[in-house]
Amino acid sequence: MNFRDISYIFLLLAMLAEILGTIGGFGSSVFFVPIANFYFDFQSVLGLTAIYHLSSNVSKIVLFKKGIDKRLLFNIGIPSVIFVIIGGFLTKYVNSQYLEIILGVFLVGFSLLFLIKKNLIIKPNNKNAITGGILSGFSAGLLGTGGAIRGLTMAAFNLEKSVFIATSAFIDFLIDFTRTFVYFQNGYIHKHDIIYLPFLIVIGFVGTMIGKRILTYIPQDKFKKISLTLILIIGIVTVLPKLMNWG
Template sequence: MKNLSYLFLLLSLLAEILGTIGGFGSSVFFVPIANFFFTFEAVLGLTAIYHLSSNLSKIALFKKGLNKTLLLQIGVPSVVFVVLGGLLANYFKSSNLELVLGLFLVVLALAFLIKSNWVVNPNKKNALIGGSLSGFSAGLLGTGGAIRGLTMAMFNLEKNVFIATSAFIDFMIDFSRTFVYWYNGFIHKATLVYVPFLLLIGFIGTWLGKKLLDHIPQERFKRISLGLILLIGLATLVKVFTTSVPT
């Protein structure tokens, strides 16, 4: 217990609440936060395990909203490409992946904030492309929720349908990449001590996020979430550049 970082656990709870409210999933917050406490490879492994419980909680709480058509159109290519991205992650330096992650978060957050009325045609082709990109990003960088969020947003889904379908797809992605990360050696014994706490946090954070969604306008929280994603992305870039500078 004395080796646990309680700040990390508190920030993980915040990531889960915001991930539920924003509809992006907690990994878009959890990955850059955890990156300040662990190596990037360990973060990938820990995220996959943590996300399994997080998405099971969302499935249990929002299960009535599942859209089976989007589950197939976005979920199947996501699973295929998360395996490819996860395998490729073993061939890149962690500092390079952190840099890509930081740029990825900053660019996407700015795009969503500036183009809040961004419209993409809601068709099968775009669903397949979005699923492939989100899966590949999840495997390589640990997070693909923002891309999946953009893809699903074009179908103008009611928020409970959005979260339930996204959670089912995320669960499929996490289940697949857990095996890939284990094969890569990204799941470390030293970080497994956090898993029981993260399992509990996944449920509590999802429940709290759902309660907030019932009372607070979704659009306002989405902008707050995007602002936080932007700040986390910038903080990740600062960390990369400051740690790469010789002292």
């Protein structure tokens, strides 16, 4: 593969995914994975997403590092890392289409719940944090994206936006660092896809910077609503094509 074979439309969409992921606070994979599925096989998407996300999350950690919540980092991060390994190994044996439908329904249902019941807040206790970490880590390993579940969990905690983004990015970094080794072991990181990585690394940094600049114009009270609305859209986009294909 050479540079003439590169899809620049895909790279442009990847940039948009990074900007939206930064604004929403849950990372670009929730948008990047569905986009990449139009251009690559599912295994290549998993491998590219893990490596691309490493650079994306490093940039978020650098730009938002003052906001990291160490308690949430511990309670969500550790179970996420454990279950991303489990999910990553299960990709060899599980039909992902059924799981994507379940994920989409879950995201639509819970995002609507918190959008409708605006005063509903889940307490940021250990039980809720650990449960969110388990679900997001397992989903990230199995489907390539778990940021929406983690974003939904953290949005429910009603966190200040810099704390939300910094903590989410650090957890995401731990997840991506771990699953990169799992996917490599599974043979998902292919030589013919490597040509995209330099572009995606640059996009990860530039998209994060653009997203951060846009965030300065978004009031804190609007941030949670935007995050939940984006998650709702992700859920609909995830589940609708699968249901239409069944029909």
